[in-house]
Amino acid sequence: MTTATERSVPKPVFTDAEAGAKEFPDSTARRFNYYVPQKRKQTHYEDVTVEVQPDPRHYLAQGWLYGFSDGRGGYPLDWTVLKAWGSDRPEPVRGPGSGGKGYEWPAHGWHEFRDPNEEWELSLYRYNANVVRQVGQNVEAARRSKAFGQWNPNWVRFVERHVGAWMHVDHGLGLYLFANANRRAPTNMHNNAISVNSMHRIRAAQDLALYGLTLSEEIDGFDGSAHLDAWNSDPAWQGVRETAERLTAVDDWCEAVFAANVVFEPLVGELFRSHLVQHAAPRNGDFVTPTIVGAEEYDFSERDLRYTKAMFELLTADREFADHNKRILHSWLADWVPASIAAARALQPLWSQPDAKPPRFEDALDSAKSRFAGIVTDLGLETPKELAQ
Amino acid sequence: MSRQSVARAHQKIQELSWEPMYHEPVSHYGTDYTFRKAQKKDPLKQVLRSYFPMQEEKDHRVYGASDGAIRGNMFRQVQERWLEWQKLFLSIIPLPEISAARAMPLLFRTVPNPELHNGQAIQMIDEVRHSTIQQNLKRLYMNNYIDPAGFNSSLRNFQNDYCGTIGRQFAEGFITGDAITAASIYLTIVAETAFTNTLFVAMPAEAAANGDYLLPTVFHSVQSDESRHISNGYATLLMALADEGNHQLLERDLRYAWWNNHRVVDAAIGTFIEYGTKDRRKDRESYAEMWRRWIYDDYYRSYLVPLEKYGLVIPHDLIEEAWNQIWNKGYVHEVAQFFATGWLANYWRIDPMTDKDFEWFEHKYPGWYDRYGKWWENYNRLSTPNGHHPIVAEDVDYQYPHRCWVCMVPCLVREDMVMAEVNGQWRTYCHEACRWTDVEAFRPTYQGRETPNMGQLIGSREWETLYHGWNWADVVSDMGFVRDDGKTLVAQPHLNLDPSKMWTLDHLRRMDPLLSPNVLLNEMTDEERNAFHAAYIQGGPAGRPARTDA
Ligand SMILES: [Fe+2]
Numbered sequence A: 001m002t003t004a005t006e007r008s009v010p011k012p013v014f015t016d017a018e019a020g021a022k023e024f025p026d027s028t029a030r031r032f033n034y035y036v037p038q039k040r041k042q043t044h045y046e047d048v049t050v051e052v053q054p055d056p057r058h059y060l061a062q063g064w065l066y067g068f069s070d071g072r073g074g075y076p077l078d079w080t081v082l083k084a085w086g087s088d089r090p091e092p093v094r095g096p097g098s099g100g101k102g103y104e105w106p107a108h109g110w111h112e113f114r115d116p117n118e119e120w121e122l123s124l125y126r127y128n129a130n131v132v133r134q135v136g137q138n139v140e141a142a143r144r145s146k147a148f149g150q151w152n153p154n155w156v157r158f159v160e161r162h163v164g165a166w167m168h169v170d171h172g173l174g175l176y177l178f179a180n181a182n183r184r185a186p187t188n189m190h191n192n193a194i195s196v197n198s199m200h201r202i203r204a205a206q207d208l209a210l211y212g213l214t215l216s217e218e219i220d221g222f223d224g225s226a227h228l229d230a231w232n233s234d235p236a237w238q239g240v241r242e243t244a245e246r247l248t249a250v251d252d253w254c255e256a257v258f259a260a261n262v263v264f265e266p267l268v269g270e271l272f273r274s275h276l277v278q279h280a281a282p283r284n285g286d287f288v289t290p291t292i293v294g295a296e297e298y299d300f301s302e303r304d305l306r307y308t309k310a311m312f313e314l315l316t317a318d319r320e321f322a323d324h325n326k327r328i329l330h331s332w333l334a335d336w337v338p339a340s341i342a343a344a345r346a347l348q349p350l351w352s353q354p355d356a357k358p359p360r361f362e363d364a365l366d367s368a369k370s371r372f373a374g375i376v377t378d379l380g381l382e383t384p385k386e387l388a389q
Numbered sequence B: 001m002s003r004q005s006v007a008r009a010h011q012k013i014q015e016l017s018w019e020p021m022y023h024e025p026v027s028h029y030g031t032d033y034t035f036r037k038a039q040k041k042d043p044l045k046q047v048l049r050s051y052f053p054m055q056e057e058k059d060h061r062v063y064g065a066s067d068g069a070i071r072g073n074m075f076r077q078v079q080e081r082w083l084e085w086q087k088l089f090l091s092i093i094p095l096p097e098i099s100a101a102r103a104m105p106l107l108f109r110t111v112p113n114p115e116l117h118n119g120q121a122i123q124m125i126d127e128v129r130h131s132t133i134q135q136n137l138k139r140l141y142m143n144n145y146i147d148p149a150g151f152n153s154s155l156r157n158f159q160n161d162y163c164g165t166i167g168r169q170f171a172e173g174f175i176t177g178d179a180i181t182a183a184s185i186y187l188t189i190v191a192e193t194a195f196t197n198t199l200f201v202a203m204p205a206e207a208a209a210n211g212d213y214l215l216p217t218v219f220h221s222v223q224s225d226e227s228r229h230i231s232n233g234y235a236t237l238l239m240a241l242a243d244e245g246n247h248q249l250l251e252r253d254l255r256y257a258w259w260n261n262h263r264v265v266d267a268a269i270g271t272f273i274e275y276g277t278k279d280r281r282k283d284r285e286s287y288a289e290m291w292r293r294w295i296y297d298d299y300y301r302s303y304l305v306p307l308e309k310y311g312l313v314i315p316h317d318l319i320e321e322a323w324n325q326i327w328n329k330g331y332v333h334e335v336a337q338f339f340a341t342g343w344l345a346n347y348w349r350i351d352p353m354t355d356k357d358f359e360w361f362e363h364k365y366p367g368w369y370d371r372y373g374k375w376w377e378n379y380n381r382l383s384t385p386n387g388h389h390p391i392v393a394e395d396v397d398y399q400y401p402h403r404c405w406v407c408m409v410p411c412l413v414r415e416d417m418v419m420a421e422v423n424g425q426w427r428t429y430c431h432e433a434c435r436w437t438d439v440e441a442f443r444p445t446y447q448g449r450e451t452p453n454m455g456q457l458i459g460s461r462e463w464e465t466l467y468h469g470w471n472w473a474d475v476v477s478d479m480g481f482v483r484d485d486g487k488t489l490v491a492q493p494h495l496n497l498d499p500s501k502m503w504t505l506d507h508l509r510r511m512d513p514l515l516s517p518n519v520l521l522n523e524m525t526d527e528e529r530n531a532f533h534a535a536y537i538q539g540g541p542a543g544r545p546a547r548t549d550a
């Protein structure tokens, strides 16, 4: 015998609460009305990003509620010395009967920045999942076809030592420069773009480390820890290391992002990845390493540099502070260009290590410099004289 | 990747970190905690090679469900009573999420353990995920739900509304002040470990009961990242406990974080679950029952108490007191009643309670009707404009409360209200624990010990101050909570969308001006203030003024 006790579950009810069911004030007002889009129409990216991080200069009526020990809360504009128009407008003062309104949105120029990559949840996971899948498949295909067996001993030494050393740059900058900077910028658009940049670098570091793990298993005598020795004590790497460490020590978040993505990456990162590894590998029978290093190259040149340029273009063309910003950016160039060129030059011995040599170091450096000069010019800045070093 | 290969991969990526030889990374954030370098293992061993595809797969499910909901006309079955409260909830929650992302670097230099930094960076990007996926859900509601008002102005409203301001603590507390207090104790040990279950599990279940299965899809996906974050916090907590000198600070921070989370989260989520639902099955769990299970049993008994043996001083008294507030002092009911009293200053519609609701409340919370029933009958009676004022300006045996300077929820359990004079200003607090937070915890010394890195409470913390002496119509216009005809309010004390039944600025124009309780308090003489306090704590429950005839 069975007893039919009715299960207790909520019952569906017809409510007709869907869009368009009735007409009344606001019944068709179906767009976020608290910001002005960059182009004519609001994008999906803007809708999920803009204004999530508030600003006391427009809507944050009661101000920030929790501060550091010095009494400052939120995202102070002076965490960088660069300025966007309106940066000097004071925060509205509140008191009895003051009301809660601030300046008209956007209140200052920082809020005009949009990430041209339109990175948000959906795009960032789709992109990075594709990269790790592709990298994994490339390595797996190479393993099955015994492609690593084609490598000559000198090339094995080169990969274990020098390709491996680069993972430390990625990891250090990913965490202590980019992830660190995601707390520093005055808008959600900046900080989200920076956090995505951070994940590119950390992922690239892990891509290289895990590639090393596979190679240790596939190639007899591959020293999976040689990268540590190169990073810790090879004189060729100490210039890169010192510069990378100095980058993580920068206090000003704009300077950190600028020095890393506008100066260091084109002059050192691309020099190493594109002009050394990508050119030397095929000549030494290695068609796999370029796909891994190439993924990171693509991250930088197609995505991270792209948002960085959009970010600084706004500042060098700012209607109020263009000159102020350019003056500072030029001083940063004067500081970081020589440091980066010195780091690049210290890497020169690497060019002679593989059996089949890549194109000459000086030619590679010249290409890197002209690429860098192009970026600087696009930003409306002068090429620094230190580039001749 | 197989489990074994993940373990090997994780082992390998430990080779990535290095000690600086030439320059120390910048140190932006301070803490009064001390840590010894220790190799605490990252308990979850997350490697990006498996992490990114895993998250992408979760996304497929979420976005597949979103498409399905629209194709399947989900909004024909959604309860408006429920979705209106989402205008508040989904305006608040993307900020705490993104603030959690921003909080992660506070731990880099202060917790000297590179293995944990990896997990923190992944948490950072998880939180970017949570924030944008929630914004996306809100956008979907705006586009497909009958009444987009309040969704369409969400992030402006949230930032200038007093409820938003209460909720904002649940974000700003993560990113400022002492780095460990904020990013570890307040964020991970209390907010995530204790309260995300009510936020992301209990609340979605209620959404589903109200015809909305998208909220559960999105929030369960969010919650599935939470166990990793909880582990990050646990590892940091064990490191902090290893140093005796930290125990006093841990005790302070657990007290502050526990109490503030209780005040803020229970106010909001309790109201959504109890007053935002149409599901009045007698066997559905009340918020109090859920709280007992998720927070008291799972968090307090199973997570916190076992840490006592490592020297953690647990605020047993405040945990029992939070339960006492919820069960005996009607905390959630008092808050819901206040939100409904002030409906006109908000940006969502609040449905009156019906006999069916009354019956459920009486069943779950015996004695409810005697306390709150009359008031809700008045709310119902005054819900459509008919020559009278909004309920806040009518005589319904309700005394407009003073605000708590710390948690910014008003002092609703009247008997608990305390006052203090701080920096020349008289402040009211909802409870002794909130007074302690302001007067003792958030100070540069604590129990005689220097705490130079402790944060400060800042801002214009009483909303009414800003509008002291203003006409209500101007207040609502100033905040922008007006629909596109230029006069109908976004907020309404009912769900009827017939324009002739909706309140407009013209109705508010006739009311007496808004007065700030705190400004008035500071205009009193000592004698008046003492008399005021004595009467205030005689008031309640349900906001009833003290009887003067007795
Ligand atoms: Fe989260």
Ligand SMILES: [Fe+2]
Binding pocket: B263, B404, B405, B406, B407, B408, B409, B429, B430, B431, B434
């Ligand atoms: Fe309070």
